[in-house]
Structures are given as structure tokens and as C-alpha cells.
Amino acid sequence: MTPITTLTGTAAALPRANVDTDQIIPARFMSRSRTDGYGDQCFHDLRFDEAGAPRADFPLNDLAQAPGILVAGDNFGCGSSREAAVYALLDYGVAAVIAPSFADIFRSNAGKNGLLTIALDAETVQSLTDMLTDQPAMPADIDLPAQRLTIGPRQLDFDIDARLKHRLINGLDDLAATLQDLPRIEDFEGRYYAARPWAIPQKQTAAQG
Amino acid sequence: MTHPRTTVAKIWDAHRILSDAGSDLLWIDRHYLHEGSHHAFARLRTGNRPLRHPELTFGVADHYAPSAQARATEVTGTMIARLQRNTSDFGVDSFGMGDPRRGIVHVAMPEQGLTLPGLSIVCGDSHTATHGAFGAFAFGIGASEVAHVLATQTLWQKPPPVMRIRVTGTLPQGTTAKDLALAIIGQIGTGGATGHAVEYAGPAIAALSMEERMTLCNMTIEMGARSGLVPADQTTFDWLKGRPMAPTGADWDAAVAEWRTLAPDEGATYDRDVALDAGTVAPMVTWGTSPEQVAPVTGRIPADATPDSLSYMGLTAGAQIDSIAIDRAFIGSCTNGRLADLQAAARILKGQRVAVPLLVSPGSEAVARQAEASGLADIFRAAGAEWGASGCSLCVGMNGDQVAAGERCASTSNRNFRGRQGPGARTHLMSPEMVAAAALTGRITDARALSAKATP
Numbered sequence A: 001m002t003p004i005t006t007l008t009g010t011a012a013a014l015p016r017a018n019v020d021t022d023q024i025i026p027a028r029f030m031s032r033s034r035t036d037g038y039g040d041q042c043f044h045d046l047r048f049d050e051a052g053a054p055r056a057d058f059p060l061n062d063l064a065q066a067p068g069i070l071v072a073g074d075n076f077g078c079g080s081s082r083e084a085a086v087y088a089l090l091d092y093g094v095a096a097v098i099a100p101s102f103a104d105i106f107r108s109n110a111g112k113n114g115l116l117t118i119a120l121d122a123e124t125v126q127s128l129t130d131m132l133t134d135q136p137a138m139p140a141d142i143d144l145p146a147q148r149l150t151i152g153p154r155q156l157d158f159d160i161d162a163r164l165k166h167r168l169i170n171g172l173d174d175l176a177a178t179l180q181d182l183p184r185i186e187d188f189e190g191r192y193y194a195a196r197p198w199a200i201p202q203k204q205t206a207a208q209g
Numbered sequence B: 001m002t003h004p005r006t007t008v009a010k011i012w013d014a015h016r017i018l019s020d021a022g023s024d025l026l027w028i029d030r031h032y033l034h035e036g037s038h039h040a041f042a043r044l045r046t047g048n049r050p051l052r053h054p055e056l057t058f059g060v061a062d063h064y065a066p067s068a069q070a071r072a073t074e075v076t077g078t079m080i081a082r083l084q085r086n087t088s089d090f091g092v093d094s095f096g097m098g099d100p101r102r103g104i105v106h107v108a109m110p111e112q113g114l115t116l117p118g119l120s121i122v123c124g125d126s127h128t129a130t131h132g133a134f135g136a137f138a139f140g141i142g143a144s145e146v147a148h149v150l151a152t153q154t155l156w157q158k159p160p161p162v163m164r165i166r167v168t169g170t171l172p173q174g175t176t177a178k179d180l181a182l183a184i185i186g187q188i189g190t191g192g193a194t195g196h197a198v199e200y201a202g203p204a205i206a207a208l209s210m211e212e213r214m215t216l217c218n219m220t221i222e223m224g225a226r227s228g229l230v231p232a233d234q235t236t237f238d239w240l241k242g243r244p245m246a247p248t249g250a251d252w253d254a255a256v257a258e259w260r261t262l263a264p265d266e267g268a269t270y271d272r273d274v275a276l277d278a279g280t281v282a283p284m285v286t287w288g289t290s291p292e293q294v295a296p297v298t299g300r301i302p303a304d305a306t307p308d309s310l311s312y313m314g315l316t317a318g319a320q321i322d323s324i325a326i327d328r329a330f331i332g333s334c335t336n337g338r339l340a341d342l343q344a345a346a347r348i349l350k351g352q353r354v355a356v357p358l359l360v361s362p363g364s365e366a367v368a369r370q371a372e373a374s375g376l377a378d379i380f381r382a383a384g385a386e387w388g389a390s391g392c393s394l395c396v397g398m399n400g401d402q403v404a405a406g407e408r409c410a411s412t413s414n415r416n417f418r419g420r421q422g423p424g425a426r427t428h429l430m431s432p433e434m435v436a437a438a439a440l441t442g443r444i445t446d447a448r449a450l451s452a453k454a455t456p
Ligand code: SF4
Pocket: B062, B063, B104, B105, B106, B125, B127, B333, B334, B335, B391, B392, B393, B395, B396, B413, B414
């Protein structure tokens, strides 16, 4: 993974709560490979009507380009576990999402792919949303080591999980790191199954109904 | 002496391998795969890594399984074949098309006795919470985590706050676990349990059958929870005993002895407590585009309903729920596609004709066989319903089954998101009884009025 220290771009607001994963990337696009790219499908049915024309009521359609930093409503990313929701946002050009709260699996998927999810209290998010509704595409940047976010004239501190921050700043891959601990994992396995032989599934001799 | 612990804490402690900066590396007992696992396999291949424990990994074709051959597409075929190739290349037992064990992952794996109390269970699917019905700690993960489990059989997790949802009283006649789940979501909201592991407690929960517990734990993800769990008890043990891949003999006895120790300790403390009286639950129907936008069938769409949701749904604030006309109906999914669900719907449909198209897709091949053998399937056919093959079917618009734009569907599935059943589709979530009643009358109908007339 590429290390992330600072992010610079523009910010825009998507003032809706419960933006679910089907809105971020509809299920019918899920058969694509990662390498095909998901940017065109991001927010597909919100962005485009049935004829494929941009919808006038979708705020991000007014922007010249996708916002690097998206300010959204409560419970962002709820719904399915599809990591493609994160791929879609990243491929579309979003590098960070700010919201009062995030769905659990979405947030975890985001962390694995270097999409920053910043939770701020509802009042602050509302004031950022109001500011960005008046003036969309404000310049913004995020300083990850300092945990500081700047949008236009506003400067804010944010929290991030210590382990995730370390991984993101150093561009560390979770899997490679875990494999270094293989001896300890194997040691655990030995003890675990000695105490719980029943936890290994019974082998089937033939397929049974 | 250790301090009193919740069931989640007990399972967590038994699976912790090591800790780092507030996160724990957990051992994973079962890893279930479906067609969506292709991203993770691609990563395994790119990194040239082996799959560490194929014997703890099981695959099944469900999301893209067509409910009728006529609706199979190139994509459904490709996705199913890709799962078959990936699992066979890496030595994983996978229940593909034609395998009698096949079904929706959250229906088929419990049927096979793979889901057991006290286990950590993951799957690249948010409704993995379903398996918590057996007293397992089960949760959905994304593709990166699927790849991590394939390669290491472990996962990094932060200990979640635990929420207890205590349900007292008795579910009134004509209400179901689905109504209970929707009532809880209506009370606490779709973000009400965000990040929490939910433990269900109380006499109303203990009284639920395994099928009902699965329905409830399945819907727990719609409260934002990471997992939902019902501590295992005699109901659980009786259901599991003799399942094809469940422990046998001395292993079974040792397992049950350990499972009995996993009940929450007296005095265990919870990060949050929610209480509900099951006696207040009525048949519930969603009217909007989020499961929290829900009302009793006897109620109305709230006056302050979100205009956005209403315009998508083509409804008006204040409208009577049972005045809403539907275009089609669906019975199935990992929420309500089990035999008991089909039996409940068939009781309403028996001897009657549907007014709108009804698709019934059994949750698994095993459910389909039992429904055929017991005459349930004939009741559906005689009522004019389509009896489809098992799979995710109309729960999600990706396998050839779709609701057309603007059409309104009464559905036993778990999500009423925009576009979930197809672009522009309008979904109303409810119980199997309620979907059956809606299919008969062509509008949302209180099933209790119909079932009074129906003969069991
Ligand atoms: S039935 Fe629906 S919710 Fe369940 S696994 Fe399939 S797509 Fe997901």
C-alpha cells in the first residue's frame, strides 16, 4: 500500500444520512474485477437516470471533478460488506469521507484500502455541510500524522485508531505483517485444537443433504 | 476469580492469539465463501500465497444462482464457475450447482452442522450475523479481510462494545421474529447498534425456535451491529445434533459441555442495554428506503417521513399502510427462506389464488426437497406462485431476478435500499405471512385477518 501522510484536494458535501453500499455501488456491477476500475459506477444510480443522463438533483454532479474529501451524513456505508464500495469511492477520486458515523464493515474495508474515514460530531459535520453547500469544492487538506483536517477557513482535529494510523503512514500491508507472527499463530493452533478437537468439522465421505 | 463475562467476551478470550495497540488477532474457526470471494482469491494468487486451512473453509454458490434457468445470464454462469475454479484450485469443499448441500450460505452452513456455538465465524457477507443464532460470534468482512483469513485463518479486530437487547413477554399470535427484528430496528434505528456486538436475552428470546433466532440475528446487521448472538441452549443443541458435519460421539459430549459454559455470567456488564416487550409487537411493514422506516400494518406512514424516501417509494406521508397496492411479491432469502417460513406462508395461501405474481425461492436445496416432499411446493403452485430454485434470488438484483423500475414488491428479505431489488425497484419488507397475504389481495394486508379464516 502507498504510505499516506497528507491529502490535498477539494471538499464537497453529500448531505444525506444512511448512504448505503447499494447507492455507492449497485450490486449489479459487483462481478467486475478490481483492475477494471469502479469509478464510473460510484453512486451510479444517484448520479445518472435510467437513460444514463446526469441527474440534476445529485449535488456532486455540479462539480468539475470528484471531491477528494466528501462530507456526508450519519451511518455512511451501511448495508452490505462489499469492499467494492470502497474501490468505487477511491476510483472516483474520493480519498477521505467525513461523517458523524460510519457503518462498521465499511469503515474496516476503508482502512484496509487507504480510504480515510473521519468521524466528527454531528454538529461539526452539519456546519461543514452548510459551508460547503454555500461554496462547493472548497480547497481542503488532511495532515494524517498531526491528525488535522483543513477545509477552507476551518481547522479541525480528528481521532484515528492508533494501529490503523501506523499502518497507513507506513504503507504497511496487514497480511504481510500478520505472516511475520506465524510461529505464534501455529503455537496457538496447537493448543486450541488439543483442547477442542470437536471444533474441526467432521469429514464427509459423500455429499449429504 | 475472573470477573463476570458476556458470551461475546468468553468467545473472544478463547480466540485471542495476540494483541497490538488495542486490536486483537483472533483465530477464525469457520470461513464461508460465496461468488463474491473472487477479489480475495485474486489477491491470494497475486501474492502467490497458499490457503492456510482449506478444511475450515467452505464455499457455496448462492448470490448468482438463478432461480429459473430462463433467467440465467452470462454473468451468473461466469461468477458461479469462477467460485468453483477458485475453491477447487485451493482444495476447498464448495457446494456448487447440483450439490444437494447447496443453498444460501446463511441457510446451508447451519443445515450442514458447520455453524456451532462458541465458534468465530466469518464470511464476506454482512448477514453472517445470522450464525450468531447458534451462540457463535459471527460477522461479515470485506474482501481484504477475506484474503487475510484465507492466508492466515486469523483476523485483526478491536474488541467491540457489547449491547444487550432483552426481550420480555410473548410475541402475540400472528407476529414473528421478523416483526420483532423490525420493531427493534424501528426503536433504535439503523445506526442504533453501530459497531456493537449484540447479545439477545430474556424469556421471549429463549422461547424462539432456531429458525426464528436466525431471522432475528440476520436482521441485527440492519441495526448497524457487527454481530448478533443468542446464547446457545437446549434448543440449539437439539437442532444441531446429528447434522452431517457436526461433532459426534465423545466430541459431541465434550462440545456440549463446553457450550454450556458460554452462557453470559450472572452480573456481566454490558456497554448498552435495550429492553423491549414482545407483547407490544405487531406485524411490521417498511414504507421507506431504510429498514428503520417501518410501521405496524395497522398504522400510517409518519407525517414527518423523509420526503426523499417518499418520492422514491411513490408514497405520501400519513397514508394508511394497508392501503398500499403492490405489483409483485417475494418469499425467500437468508432472512425468511427456511422451511418454517414457507410453512407459515403456505398456511395463508392454501386453497387461494394470488392476485399479483409471487416468486417463492427456498433458502436451500434441502428446504426445497422438504417442501416438495411435504406438499408445500404444490400449495404454492396451486396458488399460482412461481416455485423457483434456491439462492439469493430477488433479495438482491444480481442473479437475473429483478423488480422493474417503479414496481412495488412485498418481500421477506432484509433490505429495502434504493435499487436493492433492481434499479428503481420499491421494496416493502415484512414477514412471510404478510407477504402471502399481500400476494392474495394485491395490497398490503394484515395477515392476522386472513389467517383467522385459513385452515392450518
Ligand atoms: S439472501 Fe440476500 S441478504 Fe442473504 S446472503 Fe443472499 S443477497 Fe445477502
